[in-house]
Amino acid sequence: MKRNILVTGGAGFIGSHLVRLLVNKYPDYRIVNLDKLTYAGNLTNLEDVADRANYVFEKADICDIDEMMQIMQRYEIDGVIHLAAESHVDRSITDPFTFARTNVMGTLSLLHAAKTYWESRPEGYEGKLFYHISTDEVYGALELTNPEGIDSPFTTAASSCGHKAYGREFFVETTKYNPHSPYSASKASSDHFVRAYHDTYGMPTIVTNCSNNYGPYQFPEKLIPLFINNIRHHRPLPVYGEGMNVRDWLYVEDHVRAIDLIFHKGKVAETYNIGGFNEWKNIDIVKTIIRITDRLLGNPKGYSDELITYVTDRAGHDLRYAIDSRKLQSELGWEPSLQFEEGIERTVKWYLENQDWVDRITSGEYIKYYESMYGNR
Numbered sequence: 001m002k003r004n005i006l007v008t009g010g011a012g013f014i015g016s017h018l019v020r021l022l023v024n025k026y027p028d029y030r031i032v033n034l035d036k037l038t039y040a041g042n043l044t045n046l047e048d049v050a051d052r053a054n055y056v057f058e059k060a061d062i063c064d065i066d067e068m069m070q071i072m073q074r075y076e077i078d079g080v081i082h083l084a085a086e087s088h089v090d091r092s093i094t095d096p097f098t099f100a101r102t103n104v105m106g107t108l109s110l111l112h113a114a115k116t117y118w119e120s121r122p123e124g125y126e127g128k129l130f131y132h133i134s135t136d137e138v139y140g141a142l143e144l145t146n147p148e149g150i151d152s153p154f155t156t157a158a159s160s161c162g163h164k165a166y167g168r169e170f171f172v173e174t175t176k177y178n179p180h181s182p183y184s185a186s187k188a189s190s191d192h193f194v195r196a197y198h199d200t201y202g203m204p205t206i207v208t209n210c211s212n213n214y215g216p217y218q219f220p221e222k223l224i225p226l227f228i229n230n231i232r233h234h235r236p237l238p239v240y241g242e243g244m245n246v247r248d249w250l251y252v253e254d255h256v257r258a259i260d261l262i263f264h265k266g267k268v269a270e271t272y273n274i275g276g277f278n279e280w281k282n283i284d285i286v287k288t289i290i291r292i293t294d295r296l297l298g299n300p301k302g303y304s305d306e307l308i309t310y311v312t313d314r315a316g317h318d319l320r321y322a323i324d325s326r327k328l329q330s331e332l333g334w335e336p337s338l339q340f341e342e343g344i345e346r347t348v349k350w351y352l353e354n355q356d357w358v359d360r361i362t363s364g365e366y367i368k369y370y371e372s373m374y375g376n377r
Contacts, residue, residue, distance in 0.1 A: 001030040001054065005263075006077045008062055008110065009084030011035035013218040014133070016045035018081065018256040023049045025260070032056045032075050035084065044357065045217045062106035068113035080114055081131045081263060082107065085187065088221055089137075092183035093315055103186035104193070107132070111197050118203070130194065130205045131263050136248070136275070138188040138209060139171045140178030141318035144246060154277040154326070163340075166246045166279050170324035171209070173271040180316045195269075204268040208259070211275040211323045214343065215252035216350040220361055224344075227286060228351045229358055231293045231304045241313035243283025246320040250276035251343040254336040261334050275323025276336050283308075288341075292348045 005022065009015040010033030022031045035041045037059055049055050056075070060067050062084050071077070085103050086092065092099045111130065118128050149164030179185040191207055198205040214224045227237050258274045266272060280288075290304045328334050338346075351358060 002026075002028040003079060004030045004032065004075050004077050005079040005081060006032045006034055006071065006075070008034045008080070008082045009041070011037060011041035011043050011045060011057075012083065013040070013045075013215075014213055014252055014255060015083045016042075016217055017215070017252050018083070018259055019046060019055070020049055021253075021256050021260060023052050023055045027054055030054050030056065030075065032058060032071070032077065034058045034060050034062070034071065036061045040087075040219045042217075042361065044360070062110050063101060065109040065113055068110055069116060072113050072117035077114070077117070078127055079129045079131070079263065080110065081133070081259065082110060083133045085190075087135075087183065089181050089183045090314065092181055092186070096182035096186075099182050099186040100189075103183075104189045107190035108193050111193060111203070115197060115201055115203055125202060125204055128204055129263065129268070130197070130203055131259070131266075132191065132194040132205065132207045133259065134187050134191050134207055134209045135184065136171055136209050136211050136273070136321045136323050137181065137184035137318065138177050138179050138191060139175045139321075140180055140184075142167050142169050142171070142320040142322055144244065144320045145169075147244070149279075152277060152279075154324075163278055165322065166281070166320055167322065170322045171273060171275075172324045173209075173273055173327055180318055198269050206262060206266050206268065206270060206272070208262060208272045208274055209323075210255055210258075210273075211248035211250050211321060213250055213252045213255050215347050216354070217357075218252070220358055223282070223285065224289060224347060225351055225358070227289050228293055228348055229362070231290060231307065232297065232352065232355070234304070234307065236309040237286055237290075237304075237307045238309050238311045239283060239286055240311060240317060242310065243281060243286065244319070245282045245317060246279050246322070247282070247285075248275045248321055248323050249278050249280055249285075249340060250274065250336060251338045251347075254338060257337075258328065258334050261332050262328070265332055267331075272328045272332075273323045273325050274328060274334075275325045276340070277323075277325065278336070278340050279320075279322050280340070288344060289348065292345055293352070296348060296352055
């Protein structure tokens, strides 16, 4: 094989899209999908590539440094794309220790295994890369200075049709870290360890910080798939506070295209922000999901509006995130391909057409199956 790439968290939402892209695009690469198969990992996401000659699955915990060393050696790994992480903010508030273990100690374990293995090779770090995927949440929050929105200052193929910005500041690669939740604090710590391994040991690393992703195969605890499923069952749609929190949304396939590009052409020791140039208030996202889902289900217009239920705001809930991706755009030529309206239509259709997948996830049936196959290790 020309390359041996380890993708951690490859059975999860973003990871499964990335594994599929790499397996299909690079038949001369061996893609090793490493996943612990926690509640958010699901091999059903990858049934279409499971039998490919250049695909391998390993069930393992990134915190197990001995097993990470064995996998590095067994497959002669020369590239790591690290997505494995606990990522749900609400879960981090109730169980911060799990987030510290996986996101911080797991990343450190993986870094040290890669360092030890690569330094043992005659070529050393030549041709090697540790690519760490992070989040825009490490930067903290931006002010919402324009509640009604202003014309976006960015013009791209996917954001030139009247999209709004809700403030004049944006996260750039040099924005100071200021995490506000246990989740974002754990990711910030892992980012620092990755950069420290470059500065201290000379390990070739890249870090990217991405905005909110959406699309098929997302675990239905996250806003968009949760609300699609709740509308389908005519259940309440819980909206934090008044729904004024603003997020920048990016279709998952655009994100993995960016990861592929950066892995192959990005500069070592650089940081790249990946965003959709696409800010939406939560309440506007909810109303858009209602409108599209009701239409596709054949419900009367406005049928599910009554399901909106305002609930007590999340502790430490950041008001606004907005990514400036122009460095990635200017240096490597990437930009999002989809307007949000097209992406969200595709997304709603996928969940409604794959209700068996959603039902297996929400029932927990898939977890029992994997425990019978791999054991509970």
